[in-house]
Amino acid sequence: MKQSPRVLGRPRHDDNAKPTKELVLETATRLFIKDGYKNVSMDDVAKACNVTKATIYYYYPTKGELYTSALIAMMKRIQLHIKQILEQPTAFKERLEQLVEIHLSATLDIDMKNFMREATINLSEQQLKEVHASENEMYKTIEQAMQSEMDKGTIRTGNAQFFTHTFMALMSVGYFKDGEGNRLFQTEANAAKEIIDFFWLSVKKSS
Template sequence: MKQSPRVLGRPRHNENAKPTKDIVLETATRLFIKEGYKNISMDDVAKACNVTKATVYYYYPTKGDLYTSALIAMMDRIRLAILHILEQPSPFKERLEQLVEVHLSATVDIDMKNFMREASINLSESQLKEVHISENKIYQTIEQAMQLEMEKGTIRKGNATFFAHTFMAMMSIGYFKDGEGKRLFNTVQETAKEVTTFFWQSVHNNE
């Protein structure tokens, strides 16, 4: 199968097309999420974007840089989605439930821990630091909401960071599939309800 032939040099600019750089980043993010860092080659990314490897390198000088950018973009999206939900006026417990629902249906097949692990193995010190900052921001967003609710008296006083991490960890249960591909609960909604209820039982204020 021959690729459609392409002229050298800069192609005529198409007004309403997305910039190549963005296409590369989005495609790469999608692929990395599905298959992980080592299983996706720069050529895979290039082919999925219909450009050549050299083009990918034109925008992202190393594979590590591309991965770094992809992770950061992904985490930023996640953080904003979380923030958006947490800023709603509905009761905290409901917002938490929605968080799980959105997280499980919208994103990825997999939780952030995996990405952080691949990052820590494969990225350079400085790249890793960048990713860590983005990760932290996610936790801080949840943490701040927890803090606020503690002050409001909705939930009991405690270690907000710990609460945030616990909640995120519990979320990830929703991704579990057993050998036959069966999930723990039948629907995302049910998962969300169960997880939140469990969490709430520990943190709600029963003064």
């Protein structure tokens, strides 16, 4: 039987290789992390993937769509790691400390504030909604854990959403560097301990 022609513009698929769309997204994410939105072109992504620019545009018609997908994929990975850590059978304070240490270690080279700032400037309203929805899902994972620990009596009763955003704000302090590039904390482990000790004072139950 004569093989039907491929759809025009559809990239060839190698069953033994990583799916092209996945390769493009992972490569683009690395480039966006390293150089920022403005300094990465679709041609840069194509060259890094060793594919044609037409291939990139087949999967992601605009750079905004590629950036949106990169942000969402990154947040989903972070959310998965958060969930895995918070579901461990250890003390809640220990889980939070581990979460901060691992998160800081894994995202030390990722400036999430800059990612979101560039998203606000360069993405469409609909794309921003998609990004913020993914961000909210990430926060919800922590919020649900906070509420669960309240119900168990591990921490005091309060607003789980407020606790979550306070926790995330404190965690961001772990990235702080002064004007000369010196970090506030020497190690991620030290940052995690200091941050959680401080946070725990506000959420622990009164004796």
